Amino acid sequence: MPIHGLRVHGRVFARIAEFHPELTAFRRDLHANPELGFEEVYTAGRVVESLKVCGVDEIHTGIGKTGVVATIRGRGAPPGAVTLDDGAPRPRMIGLRADMDALPMTEHNDFPWRSAKAGLMHGCGHDGHTTMLVGAARYLAETRNFDGTAVLIFQPGEEGFAGAKAMIDDGLFERFPVQAVYGMHNWPAMRPGTVGINPGPMMAAADRVTIDIAGRGGHGAHAYQTVDPVLVAAHIITAVQSIVSRNVKPVDSAVISLCGLEAGDMGAMSVIPGTAKLVGTVRTFSPVVQELIERRLNELCSAIALGFGATAQVHYERMYPATINTVTEAKFAADVAQSLVGRDHVVRDLEPSMGAEDFSFMLRVKPGAYMRLGQGMDNGVGSCFLHNSRYDFNDAILPLGAALHASLVENAMPLQATVPAYADRAPSRSFIPLPRHSGPGLEAFQEPVVIANVVRQSMAPKYMDRHGLRPRDDDAGSRSVCA
Ligand SMILES: [Zn+2]
Numbered sequence: 380m381p382i383h384g385l386r387v388h389g390r391v392f393a394r395i396a397e398f399h400p401e402l403t404a405f406r407r408d409l410h411a412n413p414e415l416g417f418e419e420v421y422t423a424g425r426v427v428e429s430l431k432v433c434g435v436d437e438i439h440t441g442i443g444k445t446g447v448v449a450t451i452r453g454r455g456a457p458p459g460a461v462t463l464d465d466g467a468p469r470p471r472m473i474g475l476r477a478d479m480d481a482l483p484m485t486e487h488n489d490f491p492w493r494s495a496k497a498g499l500m501h502g503c504g505h506d507g508h509t510t511m512l513v514g515a516a517r518y519l520a521e522t523r524n525f526d527g528t529a530v531l532i533f534q535p536g537e538e539g540f541a542g543a544k545a546m547i548d549d550g551l552f553e554r555f556p557v558q559a560v561y562g563m564h565n566w567p568a569m570r571p572g573t574v575g576i577n578p579g580p581m582m583a584a585a586d587r588v589t590i591d592i593a594g595r596g597g598h599g600a601h602a603y604q605t606v607d608p609v610l611v612a613a614h615i616i617t618a619v620q621s622i623v624s625r626n627v628k629p630v631d632s633a634v635i636s637l638c639g640l641e642a643g644d645m646g647a648m649s650v651i652p653g654t655a656k657l658v659g660t661v662r663t664f665s666p667v668v669q670e671l672i673e674r675r676l677n678e679l680c681s682a683i684a685l686g687f688g689a690t691a692q693v694h695y696e697r698m699y700p701a702t703i704n705t706v707t708e709a710k711f712a713a714d715v716a717q718s719l720v721g722r723d724h725v726v727r728d729l730e731p732s733m734g735a736e737d738f739s740f741m742l743r744v745k746p747g748a749y750m751r752l753g754q755g756m757d758n759g760v761g762s763c764f765l766h767n768s769r770y771d772f773n774d775a776i777l778p779l780g781a782a783l784h785a786s787l788v789e790n791a792m793p794l795q796a797t798v799p800a801y802a803d804r805a806p807s808r809s810f811i812p813l814p815r816h817s818g819p820g821l822e823a824f825q826e827p828v829v830i831a832n833v834v835r836q837s838m839a840p841k842y843m844d845r846h847g848l849r850p851r852d853d854d855a856g857s858r859s860v861c862a
């Protein structure tokens with residue numbers, strides 16, 4: 380269904396959609412200023428600046444190095460109450476998480492908000508995730524239609540730096556003891572307004588495996604005098620593929636990919652090297668399978684090397700655990716999403732991805748759920764793969780993502796019947812300060828990208844032409860170009 384056919388329900392979305400242009404400007408400014416994990420100084424600064432204007436209750440910086448946490452207290456029972464009417468302990472506290480970091484890659488887009496930093500790019504849409512959570516902050520701080528505390532977690536370093544773990548190690552959940560935590564990621568292969576989730580594994584565990592092979596180098600013409608580590612590497616590459624097909628149960632999922640081989644010198648055709656090195660990744664959902672693969676890699680590699688008179692050392696590094704939703708929270712999140720976009724736009728049995736995500740560290744210690752939010756349009760906008768040099772976050776989904784965050788809070792901690800819901804409309808004002816620096820085409824950043832039921836059309840063709848948002852000829856179908 381094209382985005383112009385999408386109707387998003389409810390006052391939360393309607394209110395947030397009113398400041399869609401500001402969210403768009405904020406997102407594009409972050410896009411133009413990407414920062415690597417644990418270096419998100421500008422990004423965290425912009426987040427803090429905006430949260431202050433939003434009027435959140437507390438802002439805590441420097442958690443997990445560059446992480447930021449904001450709290451917003453809802454209206455509800457008078458302060459000091461120990462339990463709710465239903466006997467549940469107070470305080471009720473719900474965590475929402477967004478990641479802030481970019482990737483070390485070169486952007487090949489040419490719209491005005493393309494990366495202004497060589498070799499750095501928001502190629503995974505974390506600029507959009509951060510913006511959606513800032514949008515939720517504005518709405519929640521303005522309306523406070525919930526009974527409890529919303530904890531907004533802006534985390535650093537998702538792309539391989541385990542920033543979520545850094546925040547947890549820094550006392551995140553001791554300082555903010557949330558009962559559940561929610562996160563979401565844009566998904567180019569799903570249409571805008573579609574939410575995907577399941578009550579179990581969402582993303583795989585990602586481990587790194589390095590295999591160091593040592594033989595004996597020598598002359599390629601007199602190979603019988605050597606122990607050829609390249610030949611050993613070739614046998615290992617082939618043999619490890621038997622682990623998934625012959626050791627892992629067919630009903631379990633796993634991938635082993637050896638993606639790098641380093642040996643010899645391309646300028647030395649007749650020199651057999653003394654060593655070779657393989658590097659790759661293992662993806663699993665279950666710790667039992669993970670354990671099995673690590674053991675079999677060790678057994679196979681050392682036995683194969685021994686058979687050739689060489690040695691092989693396996694270094695197995697567990698990086699991100701599997702991202703596993705808890706059943707109750709996943710169902711709750713799906714219900715909340717359904718209240719916004721309707722049953723037809725919520726996939727409740729989403730196929731897990733073998734990719735990985737460090738929100739897994741949060742889900743290891745707290746109940747919660749991780750969702751995918753579709754962003755790819757039929758005309759190609761937003762459908763370029765993550766981590767591709769032409770990728771961009773689709774601004775059309777900003778209000779929906781923000782509304783989803785805010786609705787999770789309102790529904791998880793509903794106001795008691797005796798407390799009147801917020802009804803006043805706050806005066807319209809710009810809440811996010813404009814960028815303080817000069818960048819490429821910043822004047823264009825505030826142009827609104829509209830979502831359907833506010834203005835019943837998708838991105839205006841004129842707007843798209845001006846900013847090169849229409850797929851180019853060489854982007855036709857965009858998948859192949861993006862891949
Ligand atoms: Zn990524």
Ligand SMILES: [Zn+2]
Pocket residue numbers: 503504505537564
């Ligand atoms: Zn990402």
